[in-house]
Amino acid sequence: MGSAGFMTGWLGDHAGLHWAPGIDQGSTHHVIVGGPERTLAADTTGRALLIERHDQRIEGLEQHLIGTVDQRTYWVVDSSGTFEETWIWSPPRPLIIGATSAEFIPLSAALQWLDFLREHRFCGACGQSMRPSSSDRGRQCVSCSLISYPRVSPSIIILITRGDEMLLARSPRFTNGMYSTLAGFVEAGESAEHACHREIFEEVRVHIHPPKFLGSQSWPFKHSLMLGYRAEWRSGEIQVDGVEIIDAQWFHPDRLPPLPQHASISRGLIDHFLTERGYPLTSHTA
Ligand SMILES: [Zn+2]
Incomplete structure:
Protein backbone atom coordinates (compact mmCIF):
# COMPACT_ATOMS: atom_id res chain seq x y z
CA MET A 1 0.00 0.00 0.00
CA HIS A 120 -8.47 36.61 31.10
CA ARG A 121 -11.02 38.39 33.23
CA PHE A 122 -8.31 40.87 34.22
CA CYS A 123 -5.44 42.46 32.38
CA GLY A 124 -2.06 40.75 32.85
CA ALA A 125 -0.26 44.10 32.69
CA CYS A 126 -2.31 46.44 34.89
CA GLY A 127 -4.98 44.27 36.54
CA GLN A 128 -8.02 46.17 35.22
CA SER A 129 -11.05 44.49 33.61
CA MET A 130 -11.00 43.02 30.12
CA ARG A 131 -13.80 43.41 27.61
CA PRO A 132 -14.30 42.15 24.03
CA SER A 133 -12.02 43.96 21.58
CA SER A 134 -13.86 46.09 19.06
CA SER A 135 -11.46 45.18 16.25
CA ASP A 136 -11.03 41.40 16.50
CA ARG A 137 -11.73 38.32 18.64
CA GLY A 138 -9.33 39.26 21.43
CA ARG A 139 -10.18 40.80 24.78
CA GLN A 140 -8.93 44.25 25.54
CA CYS A 141 -8.05 45.99 28.81
CA VAL A 142 -10.36 48.92 29.62
CA SER A 143 -7.44 50.87 31.05
CA CYS A 144 -4.18 50.19 29.17
CA SER A 145 -5.70 48.69 25.96
CA LEU A 146 -3.58 45.51 26.08
CA ILE A 147 -5.25 42.88 23.89
CA SER A 148 -5.10 39.19 24.80
CA TYR A 149 -5.95 36.15 22.69
CA PRO A 150 -6.53 32.50 23.51
CA ARG A 151 -3.17 30.93 24.22
CA VAL A 152 -1.99 28.34 21.71
CA SER A 153 1.10 26.38 22.69
CA PRO A 154 2.96 24.65 19.85
CA SER A 155 4.23 21.19 20.73
CA ILE A 156 6.10 18.74 18.59
CA ILE A 157 5.07 15.10 18.50
CA ILE A 158 7.35 12.76 16.66
CA LEU A 159 7.48 9.18 15.50
CA ILE A 160 11.06 7.93 15.31
CA THR A 161 11.63 4.98 13.03
CA ARG A 162 14.55 2.60 12.42
CA GLY A 163 13.77 0.53 9.36
CA ASP A 164 10.45 -1.13 10.14
CA GLU A 165 10.68 -0.43 13.86
CA MET A 166 9.10 2.43 15.77
CA LEU A 167 10.42 4.05 18.93
CA LEU A 168 7.51 4.25 21.37
CA ALA A 169 7.67 5.32 24.99
CA ARG A 170 5.73 5.11 28.22
CA SER A 171 5.07 8.11 30.42
CA PRO A 172 4.20 7.45 34.08
CA ARG A 173 0.85 9.14 33.29
CA PHE A 174 -0.12 6.43 30.80
CA THR A 175 -2.48 3.75 32.02
CA ASN A 176 -3.17 0.32 30.52
CA GLY A 177 0.41 -0.27 29.41
CA MET A 178 0.11 2.23 26.57
CA TYR A 179 3.16 3.31 24.57
CA SER A 180 3.13 6.44 22.45
CA THR A 181 5.25 8.73 20.33
CA LEU A 182 7.46 11.32 22.02
CA ALA A 183 6.22 14.87 22.45
CA GLY A 184 7.22 18.16 24.02
CA PHE A 185 6.57 21.88 23.99
CA VAL A 186 8.40 24.20 21.64
CA GLU A 187 10.43 26.63 23.74
CA ALA A 188 10.44 30.37 23.08
CA GLY A 189 13.00 31.17 20.40
CA GLU A 190 13.40 27.72 18.90
CA SER A 191 11.96 26.25 15.71
CA ALA A 192 9.75 23.18 15.72
CA GLU A 193 12.59 21.23 14.10
CA HIS A 194 15.02 22.32 16.83
CA ALA A 195 12.46 21.18 19.39
CA CYS A 196 12.28 17.76 17.71
CA HIS A 197 16.04 17.21 17.96
CA ARG A 198 16.23 18.59 21.51
CA GLU A 199 13.25 16.73 22.96
CA ILE A 200 14.31 13.43 21.47
CA PHE A 201 17.78 13.72 22.86
CA GLU A 202 16.52 14.86 26.28
CA GLU A 203 14.00 12.06 26.58
CA VAL A 204 15.69 9.02 25.02
CA ARG A 205 19.26 10.13 24.18
CA VAL A 206 19.12 9.29 20.49
CA HIS A 207 19.93 11.44 17.47
CA ILE A 208 17.67 11.65 14.42
CA HIS A 209 17.85 12.60 10.77
CA PRO A 210 15.98 15.81 9.78
CA PRO A 211 12.31 15.43 10.82
CA LYS A 212 9.58 15.54 8.19
CA PHE A 213 6.32 17.38 8.95
CA LEU A 214 3.19 15.27 8.40
CA GLY A 215 0.29 17.21 9.88
CA SER A 216 -1.04 18.98 12.96
CA GLN A 217 -3.84 18.78 15.47
CA SER A 218 -5.38 21.14 17.97
CA TRP A 219 -5.35 19.33 21.31
CA PRO A 220 -7.18 21.22 24.04
CA PHE A 221 -5.34 19.66 27.01
CA LYS A 222 -4.80 22.37 27.69
CA HIS A 223 -4.10 24.53 24.67
CA SER A 224 -1.66 22.61 22.52
CA LEU A 225 -1.16 22.69 18.82
CA MET A 226 0.47 19.34 18.12
CA LEU A 227 2.89 19.47 15.19
CA GLY A 228 3.33 15.93 13.92
CA TYR A 229 6.70 14.80 12.57
CA ARG A 230 8.45 11.62 11.58
CA ALA A 231 12.21 11.12 11.65
CA GLU A 232 14.55 8.23 11.01
CA TRP A 233 16.93 7.31 13.79
CA ARG A 234 20.54 8.34 13.15
CA SER A 235 22.60 7.21 16.17
CA GLY A 236 22.56 6.45 19.86
CA GLU A 237 21.07 3.78 22.10
CA ILE A 238 17.83 4.41 24.00
CA GLN A 239 18.30 5.68 27.54
CA VAL A 240 15.35 6.99 29.54
CA ASP A 241 15.40 9.35 32.49
CA GLY A 242 12.90 7.30 34.51
CA VAL A 243 10.92 10.42 35.36
CA GLU A 244 9.22 11.88 32.26
CA ILE A 245 9.70 8.60 30.40
CA ILE A 246 9.76 5.34 32.33
CA ASP A 247 10.38 3.05 29.35
CA ALA A 248 11.06 3.34 25.63
CA GLN A 249 11.63 0.54 23.15
CA TRP A 250 11.92 -0.22 19.45
CA PHE A 251 8.71 -1.97 18.43
CA HIS A 252 8.33 -4.06 15.29
CA PRO A 253 4.85 -3.94 13.70
CA ASP A 254 4.50 -7.66 14.47
CA ARG A 255 4.60 -7.04 18.22
CA LEU A 256 3.02 -3.74 19.10
CA PRO A 257 2.08 -2.58 22.60
CA PRO A 258 -1.28 -0.98 23.43
CA LEU A 259 -1.41 2.20 21.33
CA PRO A 260 -3.06 5.63 21.79
CA GLN A 261 -6.67 6.23 20.79
CA HIS A 262 -7.47 6.82 17.13
CA ALA A 263 -8.47 10.37 18.08
CA SER A 264 -4.87 11.41 18.62
CA ILE A 265 -2.25 12.56 16.17
CA SER A 266 0.09 10.08 17.82
CA ARG A 267 -2.04 7.23 16.49
CA GLY A 268 -2.32 9.04 13.16
CA LEU A 269 1.48 9.04 12.86
CA ILE A 270 1.74 5.37 13.82
CA ASP A 271 -1.01 4.21 11.45
CA HIS A 272 0.43 6.29 8.63
CA PHE A 273 3.79 4.57 9.04
CA LEU A 274 2.24 1.07 9.21
CA THR A 275 0.25 1.75 6.05
CA GLU A 276 3.26 3.12 4.22
CA ARG A 277 5.31 0.03 5.11
CA GLY A 278 2.54 -2.33 4.05
CA TYR A 279 1.64 -3.65 7.50
CA PRO A 280 -1.96 -4.18 8.57
CA LEU A 281 -3.41 -1.62 11.00
CA THR A 282 -3.76 -3.01 14.48
CA SER A 283 -6.82 -2.55 16.62
CA HIS A 284 -4.61 -2.69 19.68
CA THR A 285 -5.69 0.41 21.58
CA ALA A 286 -5.07 1.12 25.25
ZN1 LIG B 1 -4.31 46.77 31.34
Missing part, protein backbone atom coordinates in the same frame (compact mmCIF):
# COMPACT_ATOMS: atom_id res chain seq x y z
CA GLY A 2 1.38 3.38 -0.90
CA SER A 3 0.93 6.67 0.83
CA ALA A 4 0.16 10.15 -0.38
CA GLY A 5 2.52 11.49 2.26
CA PHE A 6 -0.15 12.78 4.61
CA MET A 7 -2.02 11.14 7.41
CA THR A 8 -5.61 10.20 6.67
CA GLY A 9 -8.45 8.50 8.48
CA TRP A 10 -7.82 9.82 11.98
CA LEU A 11 -9.77 12.34 14.04
CA GLY A 12 -7.53 15.20 12.99
CA ASP A 13 -8.08 14.48 9.31
CA HIS A 14 -10.03 17.56 8.28
CA ALA A 15 -9.59 17.26 4.55
CA GLY A 16 -12.71 18.56 2.85
CA LEU A 17 -14.08 20.33 5.94
CA HIS A 18 -14.54 24.06 5.69
CA TRP A 19 -13.79 25.74 9.02
CA ALA A 20 -14.34 29.43 9.57
CA PRO A 21 -13.37 30.50 13.12
CA GLY A 22 -15.35 33.42 14.49
CA ILE A 23 -17.69 33.45 11.49
CA ASP A 24 -21.46 32.99 11.72
CA GLN A 25 -22.53 31.67 8.34
CA GLY A 26 -24.18 28.32 9.05
CA SER A 27 -27.72 27.27 8.29
CA THR A 28 -28.05 25.60 11.71
CA HIS A 29 -26.84 26.80 15.11
CA HIS A 30 -25.57 24.62 17.94
CA VAL A 31 -24.46 25.54 21.42
CA ILE A 32 -21.77 23.74 23.39
CA VAL A 33 -22.33 24.10 27.12
CA GLY A 34 -19.40 24.47 29.48
CA GLY A 35 -19.83 23.45 33.11
CA PRO A 36 -17.85 23.66 36.34
CA GLU A 37 -14.19 22.67 36.49
CA ARG A 38 -13.62 22.40 32.77
CA THR A 39 -16.48 20.00 32.11
CA LEU A 40 -18.80 20.05 29.11
CA ALA A 41 -22.44 19.11 29.06
CA ALA A 42 -23.10 15.68 27.57
CA ASP A 43 -26.28 13.76 26.88
CA THR A 44 -27.06 10.40 28.42
CA THR A 45 -25.21 8.60 25.62
CA GLY A 46 -21.98 10.34 26.61
CA ARG A 47 -21.79 12.55 23.54
CA ALA A 48 -21.26 16.28 23.71
CA LEU A 49 -24.57 18.04 24.01
CA LEU A 50 -24.99 20.40 21.07
CA ILE A 51 -28.26 22.11 21.81
CA GLU A 52 -30.24 24.51 19.68
CA ARG A 53 -29.33 28.14 19.99
CA HIS A 54 -32.76 29.17 21.25
CA ASP A 55 -33.02 26.44 23.87
CA GLN A 56 -34.64 27.93 26.96
CA ARG A 57 -32.15 26.20 29.21
CA ILE A 58 -29.43 28.63 28.16
CA GLU A 59 -31.59 31.73 28.19
CA GLY A 60 -29.81 34.59 29.87
CA LEU A 61 -26.33 33.17 29.34
CA GLU A 62 -23.88 35.02 27.12
CA GLN A 63 -23.30 33.10 23.88
CA HIS A 64 -19.83 33.24 22.40
CA LEU A 65 -19.39 32.57 18.70
CA ILE A 66 -16.93 29.75 17.97
CA GLY A 67 -17.23 29.42 14.22
CA THR A 68 -18.75 27.52 11.34
CA VAL A 69 -17.90 24.04 10.11
CA ASP A 70 -19.49 23.51 6.72
CA GLN A 71 -23.11 24.60 7.29
CA ARG A 72 -23.15 24.35 11.09
CA THR A 73 -22.36 27.32 13.30
CA TYR A 74 -21.22 26.62 16.86
CA TRP A 75 -21.49 28.77 19.97
CA VAL A 76 -20.41 28.18 23.53
CA VAL A 77 -21.89 29.28 26.85
CA ASP A 78 -20.37 29.10 30.31
CA SER A 79 -23.06 27.50 32.39
CA SER A 80 -21.04 26.93 35.54
CA GLY A 81 -23.83 28.15 37.74
CA THR A 82 -26.71 26.40 36.02
CA PHE A 83 -27.61 22.78 36.48
CA GLU A 84 -30.01 20.82 34.31
CA GLU A 85 -31.19 17.40 35.39
CA THR A 86 -30.85 16.03 31.89
CA TRP A 87 -27.26 17.17 31.49
CA ILE A 88 -24.24 15.19 32.54
CA TRP A 89 -21.13 17.24 33.28
CA SER A 90 -18.43 15.26 31.56
CA PRO A 91 -14.68 15.74 31.55
CA PRO A 92 -13.82 16.85 28.01
CA ARG A 93 -11.44 14.06 27.06
CA PRO A 94 -13.99 11.26 26.45
CA LEU A 95 -16.24 13.69 24.56
CA ILE A 96 -13.38 14.79 22.32
CA ILE A 97 -12.20 11.23 21.72
CA GLY A 98 -15.75 10.16 20.86
CA ALA A 99 -16.41 13.10 18.53
CA THR A 100 -16.63 13.05 14.76
CA SER A 101 -13.96 14.85 12.76
CA ALA A 102 -16.40 17.70 12.11
CA GLU A 103 -17.39 18.04 15.79
CA PHE A 104 -13.81 17.80 16.97
CA ILE A 105 -12.89 21.27 15.69
CA PRO A 106 -15.66 23.25 17.43
CA LEU A 107 -15.38 21.17 20.62
CA SER A 108 -11.67 21.81 20.86
CA ALA A 109 -12.15 25.49 20.03
CA ALA A 110 -15.02 25.92 22.50
CA LEU A 111 -13.10 24.35 25.34
CA GLN A 112 -10.15 26.63 24.71
CA TRP A 113 -12.40 29.65 24.36
CA LEU A 114 -13.96 28.93 27.79
CA ASP A 115 -10.47 28.65 29.27
CA PHE A 116 -9.57 31.98 27.69
CA LEU A 117 -12.63 33.75 29.14
CA ARG A 118 -12.05 32.36 32.62
CA GLU A 119 -8.33 33.12 32.62
Whole structure:
Protein backbone atom coordinates (compact mmCIF):
# COMPACT_ATOMS: atom_id res chain seq x y z
CA MET A 1 0.00 0.00 0.00
CA GLY A 2 1.38 3.38 -0.90
CA SER A 3 0.93 6.67 0.83
CA ALA A 4 0.16 10.15 -0.38
CA GLY A 5 2.52 11.49 2.26
CA PHE A 6 -0.15 12.78 4.61
CA MET A 7 -2.02 11.14 7.41
CA THR A 8 -5.61 10.20 6.67
CA GLY A 9 -8.45 8.50 8.48
CA TRP A 10 -7.82 9.82 11.98
CA LEU A 11 -9.77 12.34 14.04
CA GLY A 12 -7.53 15.20 12.99
CA ASP A 13 -8.08 14.48 9.31
CA HIS A 14 -10.03 17.56 8.28
CA ALA A 15 -9.59 17.26 4.55
CA GLY A 16 -12.71 18.56 2.85
CA LEU A 17 -14.08 20.33 5.94
CA HIS A 18 -14.54 24.06 5.69
CA TRP A 19 -13.79 25.74 9.02
CA ALA A 20 -14.34 29.43 9.57
CA PRO A 21 -13.37 30.50 13.12
CA GLY A 22 -15.35 33.42 14.49
CA ILE A 23 -17.69 33.45 11.49
CA ASP A 24 -21.46 32.99 11.72
CA GLN A 25 -22.53 31.67 8.34
CA GLY A 26 -24.18 28.32 9.05
CA SER A 27 -27.72 27.27 8.29
CA THR A 28 -28.05 25.60 11.71
CA HIS A 29 -26.84 26.80 15.11
CA HIS A 30 -25.57 24.62 17.94
CA VAL A 31 -24.46 25.54 21.42
CA ILE A 32 -21.77 23.74 23.39
CA VAL A 33 -22.33 24.10 27.12
CA GLY A 34 -19.40 24.47 29.48
CA GLY A 35 -19.83 23.45 33.11
CA PRO A 36 -17.85 23.66 36.34
CA GLU A 37 -14.19 22.67 36.49
CA ARG A 38 -13.62 22.40 32.77
CA THR A 39 -16.48 20.00 32.11
CA LEU A 40 -18.80 20.05 29.11
CA ALA A 41 -22.44 19.11 29.06
CA ALA A 42 -23.10 15.68 27.57
CA ASP A 43 -26.28 13.76 26.88
CA THR A 44 -27.06 10.40 28.42
CA THR A 45 -25.21 8.60 25.62
CA GLY A 46 -21.98 10.34 26.61
CA ARG A 47 -21.79 12.55 23.54
CA ALA A 48 -21.26 16.28 23.71
CA LEU A 49 -24.57 18.04 24.01
CA LEU A 50 -24.99 20.40 21.07
CA ILE A 51 -28.26 22.11 21.81
CA GLU A 52 -30.24 24.51 19.68
CA ARG A 53 -29.33 28.14 19.99
CA HIS A 54 -32.76 29.17 21.25
CA ASP A 55 -33.02 26.44 23.87
CA GLN A 56 -34.64 27.93 26.96
CA ARG A 57 -32.15 26.20 29.21
CA ILE A 58 -29.43 28.63 28.16
CA GLU A 59 -31.59 31.73 28.19
CA GLY A 60 -29.81 34.59 29.87
CA LEU A 61 -26.33 33.17 29.34
CA GLU A 62 -23.88 35.02 27.12
CA GLN A 63 -23.30 33.10 23.88
CA HIS A 64 -19.83 33.24 22.40
CA LEU A 65 -19.39 32.57 18.70
CA ILE A 66 -16.93 29.75 17.97
CA GLY A 67 -17.23 29.42 14.22
CA THR A 68 -18.75 27.52 11.34
CA VAL A 69 -17.90 24.04 10.11
CA ASP A 70 -19.49 23.51 6.72
CA GLN A 71 -23.11 24.60 7.29
CA ARG A 72 -23.15 24.35 11.09
CA THR A 73 -22.36 27.32 13.30
CA TYR A 74 -21.22 26.62 16.86
CA TRP A 75 -21.49 28.77 19.97
CA VAL A 76 -20.41 28.18 23.53
CA VAL A 77 -21.89 29.28 26.85
CA ASP A 78 -20.37 29.10 30.31
CA SER A 79 -23.06 27.50 32.39
CA SER A 80 -21.04 26.93 35.54
CA GLY A 81 -23.83 28.15 37.74
CA THR A 82 -26.71 26.40 36.02
CA PHE A 83 -27.61 22.78 36.48
CA GLU A 84 -30.01 20.82 34.31
CA GLU A 85 -31.19 17.40 35.39
CA THR A 86 -30.85 16.03 31.89
CA TRP A 87 -27.26 17.17 31.49
CA ILE A 88 -24.24 15.19 32.54
CA TRP A 89 -21.13 17.24 33.28
CA SER A 90 -18.43 15.26 31.56
CA PRO A 91 -14.68 15.74 31.55
CA PRO A 92 -13.82 16.85 28.01
CA ARG A 93 -11.44 14.06 27.06
CA PRO A 94 -13.99 11.26 26.45
CA LEU A 95 -16.24 13.69 24.56
CA ILE A 96 -13.38 14.79 22.32
CA ILE A 97 -12.20 11.23 21.72
CA GLY A 98 -15.75 10.16 20.86
CA ALA A 99 -16.41 13.10 18.53
CA THR A 100 -16.63 13.05 14.76
CA SER A 101 -13.96 14.85 12.76
CA ALA A 102 -16.40 17.70 12.11
CA GLU A 103 -17.39 18.04 15.79
CA PHE A 104 -13.81 17.80 16.97
CA ILE A 105 -12.89 21.27 15.69
CA PRO A 106 -15.66 23.25 17.43
CA LEU A 107 -15.38 21.17 20.62
CA SER A 108 -11.67 21.81 20.86
CA ALA A 109 -12.15 25.49 20.03
CA ALA A 110 -15.02 25.92 22.50
CA LEU A 111 -13.10 24.35 25.34
CA GLN A 112 -10.15 26.63 24.71
CA TRP A 113 -12.40 29.65 24.36
CA LEU A 114 -13.96 28.93 27.79
CA ASP A 115 -10.47 28.65 29.27
CA PHE A 116 -9.57 31.98 27.69
CA LEU A 117 -12.63 33.75 29.14
CA ARG A 118 -12.05 32.36 32.62
CA GLU A 119 -8.33 33.12 32.62
CA HIS A 120 -8.47 36.61 31.10
CA ARG A 121 -11.02 38.39 33.23
CA PHE A 122 -8.31 40.87 34.22
CA CYS A 123 -5.44 42.46 32.38
CA GLY A 124 -2.06 40.75 32.85
CA ALA A 125 -0.26 44.10 32.69
CA CYS A 126 -2.31 46.44 34.89
CA GLY A 127 -4.98 44.27 36.54
CA GLN A 128 -8.02 46.17 35.22
CA SER A 129 -11.05 44.49 33.61
CA MET A 130 -11.00 43.02 30.12
CA ARG A 131 -13.80 43.41 27.61
CA PRO A 132 -14.30 42.15 24.03
CA SER A 133 -12.02 43.96 21.58
CA SER A 134 -13.86 46.09 19.06
CA SER A 135 -11.46 45.18 16.25
CA ASP A 136 -11.03 41.40 16.50
CA ARG A 137 -11.73 38.32 18.64
CA GLY A 138 -9.33 39.26 21.43
CA ARG A 139 -10.18 40.80 24.78
CA GLN A 140 -8.93 44.25 25.54
CA CYS A 141 -8.05 45.99 28.81
CA VAL A 142 -10.36 48.92 29.62
CA SER A 143 -7.44 50.87 31.05
CA CYS A 144 -4.18 50.19 29.17
CA SER A 145 -5.70 48.69 25.96
CA LEU A 146 -3.58 45.51 26.08
CA ILE A 147 -5.25 42.88 23.89
CA SER A 148 -5.10 39.19 24.80
CA TYR A 149 -5.95 36.15 22.69
CA PRO A 150 -6.53 32.50 23.51
CA ARG A 151 -3.17 30.93 24.22
CA VAL A 152 -1.99 28.34 21.71
CA SER A 153 1.10 26.38 22.69
CA PRO A 154 2.96 24.65 19.85
CA SER A 155 4.23 21.19 20.73
CA ILE A 156 6.10 18.74 18.59
CA ILE A 157 5.07 15.10 18.50
CA ILE A 158 7.35 12.76 16.66
CA LEU A 159 7.48 9.18 15.50
CA ILE A 160 11.06 7.93 15.31
CA THR A 161 11.63 4.98 13.03
CA ARG A 162 14.55 2.60 12.42
CA GLY A 163 13.77 0.53 9.36
CA ASP A 164 10.45 -1.13 10.14
CA GLU A 165 10.68 -0.43 13.86
CA MET A 166 9.10 2.43 15.77
CA LEU A 167 10.42 4.05 18.93
CA LEU A 168 7.51 4.25 21.37
CA ALA A 169 7.67 5.32 24.99
CA ARG A 170 5.73 5.11 28.22
CA SER A 171 5.07 8.11 30.42
CA PRO A 172 4.20 7.45 34.08
CA ARG A 173 0.85 9.14 33.29
CA PHE A 174 -0.12 6.43 30.80
CA THR A 175 -2.48 3.75 32.02
CA ASN A 176 -3.17 0.32 30.52
CA GLY A 177 0.41 -0.27 29.41
CA MET A 178 0.11 2.23 26.57
CA TYR A 179 3.16 3.31 24.57
CA SER A 180 3.13 6.44 22.45
CA THR A 181 5.25 8.73 20.33
CA LEU A 182 7.46 11.32 22.02
CA ALA A 183 6.22 14.87 22.45
CA GLY A 184 7.22 18.16 24.02
CA PHE A 185 6.57 21.88 23.99
CA VAL A 186 8.40 24.20 21.64
CA GLU A 187 10.43 26.63 23.74
CA ALA A 188 10.44 30.37 23.08
CA GLY A 189 13.00 31.17 20.40
CA GLU A 190 13.40 27.72 18.90
CA SER A 191 11.96 26.25 15.71
CA ALA A 192 9.75 23.18 15.72
CA GLU A 193 12.59 21.23 14.10
CA HIS A 194 15.02 22.32 16.83
CA ALA A 195 12.46 21.18 19.39
CA CYS A 196 12.28 17.76 17.71
CA HIS A 197 16.04 17.21 17.96
CA ARG A 198 16.23 18.59 21.51
CA GLU A 199 13.25 16.73 22.96
CA ILE A 200 14.31 13.43 21.47
CA PHE A 201 17.78 13.72 22.86
CA GLU A 202 16.52 14.86 26.28
CA GLU A 203 14.00 12.06 26.58
CA VAL A 204 15.69 9.02 25.02
CA ARG A 205 19.26 10.13 24.18
CA VAL A 206 19.12 9.29 20.49
CA HIS A 207 19.93 11.44 17.47
CA ILE A 208 17.67 11.65 14.42
CA HIS A 209 17.85 12.60 10.77
CA PRO A 210 15.98 15.81 9.78
CA PRO A 211 12.31 15.43 10.82
CA LYS A 212 9.58 15.54 8.19
CA PHE A 213 6.32 17.38 8.95
CA LEU A 214 3.19 15.27 8.40
CA GLY A 215 0.29 17.21 9.88
CA SER A 216 -1.04 18.98 12.96
CA GLN A 217 -3.84 18.78 15.47
CA SER A 218 -5.38 21.14 17.97
CA TRP A 219 -5.35 19.33 21.31
CA PRO A 220 -7.18 21.22 24.04
CA PHE A 221 -5.34 19.66 27.01
CA LYS A 222 -4.80 22.37 27.69
CA HIS A 223 -4.10 24.53 24.67
CA SER A 224 -1.66 22.61 22.52
CA LEU A 225 -1.16 22.69 18.82
CA MET A 226 0.47 19.34 18.12
CA LEU A 227 2.89 19.47 15.19
CA GLY A 228 3.33 15.93 13.92
CA TYR A 229 6.70 14.80 12.57
CA ARG A 230 8.45 11.62 11.58
CA ALA A 231 12.21 11.12 11.65
CA GLU A 232 14.55 8.23 11.01
CA TRP A 233 16.93 7.31 13.79
CA ARG A 234 20.54 8.34 13.15
CA SER A 235 22.60 7.21 16.17
CA GLY A 236 22.56 6.45 19.86
CA GLU A 237 21.07 3.78 22.10
CA ILE A 238 17.83 4.41 24.00
CA GLN A 239 18.30 5.68 27.54
CA VAL A 240 15.35 6.99 29.54
CA ASP A 241 15.40 9.35 32.49
CA GLY A 242 12.90 7.30 34.51
CA VAL A 243 10.92 10.42 35.36
CA GLU A 244 9.22 11.88 32.26
CA ILE A 245 9.70 8.60 30.40
CA ILE A 246 9.76 5.34 32.33
CA ASP A 247 10.38 3.05 29.35
CA ALA A 248 11.06 3.34 25.63
CA GLN A 249 11.63 0.54 23.15
CA TRP A 250 11.92 -0.22 19.45
CA PHE A 251 8.71 -1.97 18.43
CA HIS A 252 8.33 -4.06 15.29
CA PRO A 253 4.85 -3.94 13.70
CA ASP A 254 4.50 -7.66 14.47
CA ARG A 255 4.60 -7.04 18.22
CA LEU A 256 3.02 -3.74 19.10
CA PRO A 257 2.08 -2.58 22.60
CA PRO A 258 -1.28 -0.98 23.43
CA LEU A 259 -1.41 2.20 21.33
CA PRO A 260 -3.06 5.63 21.79
CA GLN A 261 -6.67 6.23 20.79
CA HIS A 262 -7.47 6.82 17.13
CA ALA A 263 -8.47 10.37 18.08
CA SER A 264 -4.87 11.41 18.62
CA ILE A 265 -2.25 12.56 16.17
CA SER A 266 0.09 10.08 17.82
CA ARG A 267 -2.04 7.23 16.49
CA GLY A 268 -2.32 9.04 13.16
CA LEU A 269 1.48 9.04 12.86
CA ILE A 270 1.74 5.37 13.82
CA ASP A 271 -1.01 4.21 11.45
CA HIS A 272 0.43 6.29 8.63
CA PHE A 273 3.79 4.57 9.04
CA LEU A 274 2.24 1.07 9.21
CA THR A 275 0.25 1.75 6.05
CA GLU A 276 3.26 3.12 4.22
CA ARG A 277 5.31 0.03 5.11
CA GLY A 278 2.54 -2.33 4.05
CA TYR A 279 1.64 -3.65 7.50
CA PRO A 280 -1.96 -4.18 8.57
CA LEU A 281 -3.41 -1.62 11.00
CA THR A 282 -3.76 -3.01 14.48
CA SER A 283 -6.82 -2.55 16.62
CA HIS A 284 -4.61 -2.69 19.68
CA THR A 285 -5.69 0.41 21.58
CA ALA A 286 -5.07 1.12 25.25
ZN1 LIG B 1 -4.31 46.77 31.34
